[in-house]
Amino acid sequence: MHPNEKATISTRVIGLISGTSVDGIDAALVEISGEELDLKIELLAGETYPYPAELRERILALCAGAAISMAELALIDDAIAFTFAQAAQNIQNGHQAAHLIGSHGQTVYHRPVGKWEMAKQNTSYFPLPTPHSPLGYSLQLGRGALIAHLTGITTVSNFRAADIAIGGHGAPLVPRVDAYLLSHPEEGRCIQNIGGIGNVAYIPPRYGDWLSKIRGWDTGPGNSLLDLAVQHLSAGAKTYDENGNWAASGTPCYPLVDQWLKQEYFHLPPPKSTGRELFGLTYLEQCFKDAQAYQLNAADILATLTELTAASIVHSYQTFLPEMPQRVLLCGGGSRNLYLKQRLQLLLASVPVLTTDEVGLSADFKEAIAFAVLAYWRNLGIPGNLPTATGAPGEVLLGEIHQY
Numbered sequence: 544m545h546p547n548e549k550a551t552i553s554t555r556v557i558g559l560i561s562g563t564s565v566d567g568i569d570a571a572l573v574e575i576s577g578e579e580l581d582l583k584i585e586l587l588a589g590e591t592y593p594y595p596a597e598l599r600e601r602i603l604a605l606c607a608g609a610a611i612s613m614a615e616l617a618l619i620d621d622a623i624a625f626t627f628a629q630a631a632q633n634i635q636n637g638h639q640a641a642h643l644i645g646s647h648g649q650t651v652y653h654r655p656v657g658k659w660e661m662a663k664q665n666t667s668y669f670p671l672p673t674p675h676s677p678l679g680y681s682l683q684l685g686r687g688a689l690i691a692h693l694t695g696i697t698t699v700s701n702f703r704a705a706d707i708a709i710g711g712h713g714a715p716l717v718p719r720v721d722a723y724l725l726s727h728p729e730e731g732r733c734i735q736n737i738g739g740i741g742n743v744a745y746i747p748p749r750y751g752d753w754l755s756k757i758r759g760w761d762t763g764p765g766n767s768l769l770d771l772a773v774q775h776l777s778a779g780a781k782t783y784d785e786n787g788n789w790a791a792s793g794t795p796c797y798p799l800v801d802q803w804l805k806q807e808y809f810h811l812p813p814p815k816s817t818g819r820e821l822f823g824l825t826y827l828e829q830c831f832k833d834a835q836a837y838q839l840n841a842a843d844i845l846a847t848l849t850e851l852t853a854a855s856i857v858h859s860y861q862t863f864l865p866e867m868p869q870r871v872l873l874c875g876g877g878s879r880n881l882y883l884k885q886r887l888q889l890l891l892a893s894v895p896v897l898t899t900d901e902v903g904l905s906a907d908f909k910e911a912i913a914f915a916v917l918a919y920w921r922n923l924g925i926p927g928n929l930p931t932a933t934g935a936p937g938e939v940l941l942g943e944i945h946q947y
């Protein structure tokens with residue numbers, strides 16, 4: 544080997560995440576080598592393991608603000624860790640054992656920086672006249688210590704804490720991984736995740752000071768409102784609008800979309816983050832009330848909510864990007880919603896809308912892959928956040944290492 548050549552030792556890493564849709568644990572077994580510009584990944588296996596129904600119900604209740612004892616919180620934390628550990632064991636079947644796990648865990652609460660008023664509680668005990676904190680707050684359950692203990696594999700977890708500790712949102716964290724896996728020498732790209740919440744990474748062409756020009760933020764609702772609406776409108780028979788077929792049979796109510804787009808979040812300049820705390824049940828109930836004035840049927844309501852997701856994404860590019868991308872690459876469950884994809888393509892006119900699958904990176908498992916990479920970077924001492932995406936004042940190592 545030439546003395547200047549770096550030894551590329553690959554590491555087998557498991558990435559685990561359950562996102563804001565709470566639909567199950569995405570697990571990816573990945574072979575990773577290189578560091579940043581020379582980062583390479585190979586997806587050996589990817590699988591989604593649904594939560595046991597009762598546990599999912601309890602998590603959704605927690606996300607919706609259910610009161611809970613500390614004892615139950617600890618139980619749910621460990622139940623999630625057990626389920627994640629099982630996913631880690633299962634994804635290795637038929638493969639050589641993994642060296643490392645990166646586990647995002649399950650977000651149950653996210654308070655972006657400066658949004659302390661979201662804690663709608665009795666605050667008379669707060670030691671200041673008006674309760675506030677200079678830091679955001681984000682809670683992911685499924686403790687890494689237990690995952691390491693159960694699997695016998697060193698586990699990195701609690702990825703958002705270090706960025707939040709220095710004043711960042713702790714989200715979105717995937718843009719830095721997107722930058723190294725999906726940048727293009729000549730093409731500016733938006734990598735648009737459409738999970739429960741939508742988030743984007745804008746990656747300019749890879750030359751000059753391209754890294755400092757990367758941007759990222761949460762665009763607003765992805766599927767969160769749609770899923771809740773489908774459950775309500777189907778009286779619990781359906782959990783999501785498969786391929787967007789139901790919405791496609793309706794007509795969007797554009798005045799309503801324009802009205803909803805006036806909401807503060809869509810006009811906040813990035814960096815910004817959000818969650819089900821904002822785009823959840825209470826928000827949807829207001830949408831249903833607003834829809835009454837237009838006498839919309841179920842399909843029209845779904846078409847209008849789908850339009851809100853599409854329009855809020857495109858509006859945020861037009862408002863906050865220095866220039867429009869030359870290509871949009873979708874990932875996350877919403878990339879399977881053909882009607883949503885069609886609406887996005889229409890609103891983006893000549894900018895082609897594809898999925899990350901079409902450039903060789905799994906759209907279903909990109910987030911799980913990203914947390915495998917973040918754990919790998921943590922192990923190598925490489926920072927994982929991108930200050931232009933999280934709003935943190937600097938780069939920082941992400942994640943707590945639970946050695947085994």
Ligand SMILES: Nc1ncnc2c1ncn2[C@@H]1O[C@H](COP(=O)(O)OP(=O)(O)OP(=O)(O)O)[C@@H](O)[C@H]1O
Pocket residue numbers: 561562563564565566736737738739740741765766770783784785786787874875876877879880881910
């Ligand atoms: N075939 C499909 N047609 C339409 N929608 C789909 C389809 N498959 C998945 N979805 C949507 O994608 C959602 C799950 O997406 P995903 O797993 O990316 O979300 P998440 O990772 O939980 O969220 P986040 O990225 O916000 O953390 C489902 O709840 C559903 O709304």
Ligand SMILES: CC(=O)N[C@H]1[C@@H]2OC[C@@H](O2)[C@@H](O)[C@@H]1O[C@H](C)C(=O)O
Pocket residue numbers: 562563650653681713714715716717718736738739740741742761816817818910
């Ligand atoms: C607090 C939290 O879990 N945020 C998620 C959520 O889901 C999408 C969007 O909101 C994103 O900011 C983030 O997830 C991805 C994995 C991220 O950090 O990049």
